[in-house]
Amino acid sequence: MSEIVVIGSVAIDSVESPYGKQEECFGGSASYFSYAARFFAPVKLIAVVGEDFPPHFREVLEEQKIDLSGLEVRKGKTFRWKGKYEGDMNVADTLDTQLNVFETFCPTITQNSCDYLFLANIDPRLQYDVLQKIKVKNLVASDTMNHWIANKHDELMQVLKHVDLLVINDMEARLLTGEQNLVKALKRINSFGPSQIVIKKGAHGAIAFYGGDIFTLPAYPVDDVYDPTGAGDSFAGGMIGYLAEKDAMNVTNFRTAIAYGTVVASFTVERFSLERLREIKRETIEERLNTFRKITQF
Amino acid sequence: MSEIVVIGSVAIDSVESPYGKQEECFGGSASYFSYAARFFAPVKLIAVVGEDFPPHFREVLEEQKIDLSGLEVRKGKTFRWKGKYEGDMNVADTLDTQLNVFETFCPTITQNSCDYLFLANIDPRLQYDVLQKIKVKNLVASDTMNHWIANKHDELMQVLKHVDLLVINDMEARLLTGEQNLVKALKRINSFGPSQIVIKKGAHGAIAFYGGDIFTLPAYPVDDVYDPTGAGDSFAGGMIGYLAEKDAMNVTNFRTAIAYGTVVASFTVERFSLERLREIKRETIEERLNTFRKITQF
DSSP states (O other), rough: OOOEEEEOEEEEEEEEEEOOOEEEEOOOOOHHHHHHHEESSSSEEEEEEEETTHHHHHHHHHHTTOOOEEEEEEOOOOEEEEOOOTOOOOOEEEEEEGGGGGGGGOOOOOOOOEEEEEEOOOHHHHHHHHHHEEEEEEEEEEEEOHHHHSSSHHHHHHHHTTOOOOOOEHHHHHHHHHHHSSHHHHHHHHSSSSSSSEEGGGOOOEEETTTEEEEEEEEOOOOOOOOOOHHHHHHHHHHHHHHHHHHOOHHHHHHHHHHHHHEEEHHHHHTTOOOOOOOHHHHHHHHHHHHHHHOOOO | OOEEEOOOOHHHHHEEEETTTEEEEEEHHHHHHHHHHTSSOOOOEEEEETTTTOOOHHHHHHTTTTTEEEEEEEOOOOEEEEEOOTTOOOOOOEEEEGGGGGOOOOOOOSSSSSEEEOOOOOOOOHHHHHHHHHHHEEEEEEOOOHHHHHHHHHHHHHTTTTOOOEEEEEHHHHHHHHHHHHHHHHHHHHHHHHEEEEEGGGGGGGEEEETTTEEOOOOOOOOOOOHHHTTTHHHHHHHHHHHHOOOOHHHHHHHHHHHHHHHHHHHHHTSSTTTHHHOOOOHHHHHHHHHHHTOOOO
């Protein structure tokens, strides 16, 4: 079992969905990722929050035994995001984004090396900077978003040359490659650098590429989707967490990791914020993984 | 092995996609269904065409040894549909529909009974009428569309009471049930009558219900989607064809049938019209089914 270092956002979210409204709840890509990954392997979180960051949010991360020595507290307010989900709830309607202390975030890297690194959705310039500072022994994984694909394209392409595993959603994959067809998009992304790619399709599952082969899974069917926020980040957390636990890269582990990511994400959406993830245990994940295997086997 | 009777449309389509334009090519729900089902079991097609129906389209059905004794030729023109696919190509943009002889179609049923019946997308009043005239020994399956759900709701609900297996797409399932969530939609449809339900999600696979349990599969990943027309009908054909071949209803056959439906549909979209289906053999289907199993197993 190896340690994962994750660099990304820790945020205060306000979310509205057909299931209700949550004001100022706990969010952020690095929060979801680390909480999910920590079911499988040790996690160190590198992020920044403001002076207003509530102590009970910190306790949520501490209860999961996440290493918070890299969580910087700076003068100012914590990153805030406000979104709304409607219809099939596959895409969030962003109502407001306040970067606050996240705007000038420059990750402080105190260690020379790590085993697994996850560069969550931050400015590719910062992602590249981190890669210069830290030697990654086993796996460099990353995420990105439409904004960086459109506005920091060259910087992102520079990062991708050093990324082993890219985990992005279908919209981002299409924007990044100019390919509508996801099989073609996977092959295209492979030519940019990553040898392992997962395209997340929200409620429609995932399609992935490893060693020249395609792999695909549906989503785990959930009756009550309260809040899809963080589903993608906890997918990545479950997936990379499992890879770090196994600590051996092969096609079987890659595929099983995607199934774990799918299952962890299916818990995330069942309540607002990190609520549902806080209720479950590793056994709960194992049970659902077995069910998932049963309901997809023919 | 049992015979399947299918009642639906035989049409002349004009289709435009990013891969080109096809004028006056062979189409129709019953054409795709019967061609696909015939890889597995004997099929009798009941439909109507006009005097302009090209002999080489009839030969396509004959080459697959489909029983055409129920294919009526009537004064007038054959049903015509014109559509266009763009973007992710999951939904067709209908440019023109000319019902022609299909407008007054009233299926002539000469037999008292059949083993398997597929009521393709036609007026639910006609579907009900067929059910009154023919005794179905093994399985009544049906499809429908938004138009009937919206405008012939009561007639459709009356039909559903007598349907064992409903095969519809996600948009239709949502409209029929008022549920955005497909797990809930499946349970709702089950309460309308059908004990077996498959919701097709196009490029996103399928989610199904049988004996109280959910089953879900991704689509088979295809690089070049030329023309999604008939994918849903050939899915139903592959699925019900396999069920008729096995001739025993249980959860294993139900799930494997969905996998066959998925694979057959994946061939359909690889060329325009029935072109790709005409190139393949039962062995080609078996090979892809094996690949499908491999690329979805974890």
